[in-house]
Amino acid sequence: MAAPGALLVMGVSGSGKSTVGALLASELGWKFYDADDYHSEENRKKMGKGIPLNDQDRIPWLCNLHDILLRDVALGQHVVLACSALKKMYRDILTQGKDGAAPKCKELGREAKGAKIQLLVVHLSGSFEVISERLLKRKGHFMPPELLQSQFETLEPPAAPEKFIQQFTPQQPTLDAV
């Protein structure tokens, strides 16, 4: 693939996106965004009540993140984004904006831009048990551990033709670059 303009660090809640994403950005000298900081108040409240987000909740959030990535990449700024991006369709929106998810994005009534971001996906994965233990220990976060089951159920791991690296824990780290 062409050199990526952006790295997406994805995975279920507690997989380590914020931690690993910030470290990667610091190592690379790239700008870091945490998608958690861009959720609407409604989305935060919903998750806080233990209700999983649905496509309708996530699409405007992802479109906004796409716009941010596009703006930075167009300026030559390399970016690391930590974002759950659990479904293929969500990653398509991050890459292609509303064009990539035509019917639903049209409902948002925004202009299509048609620009595509070269995105390398880093998927952080681990067993339910390991990640759930981490979430139970994590303090001061709006995401309740009981939503982890729905996160695993929603997850569509990246697969070809997506360009991705998969990092498993707790086994010895395995890097499978495609």
Ligand SMILES: Nc1ncnc2c1ncn2[C@@H]1O[C@H](COP(=O)(O)OP(=O)(O)O)[C@@H](O)[C@H]1O
């Ligand atoms: N590789 C890791 N090994 C052990 N603990 C980790 C690892 N990565 C993250 N953590 C811890 O797990 C919790 C969840 O990490 P976080 O980065 O907030 O995940 P996410 O952003 O995917 O929800 C945090 O308490 C963090 O310190």
Ligand SMILES: O=C(O)[C@H](O)[C@@H](O)[C@H](O)[C@H](O)COP(=O)(O)O
């Ligand atoms: O798409 C979603 O359902 C959310 O983005 C979710 O996956 C994310 O996990 C929360 O924002 C909590 O934040 P953490 O991932 O940091 O737990």
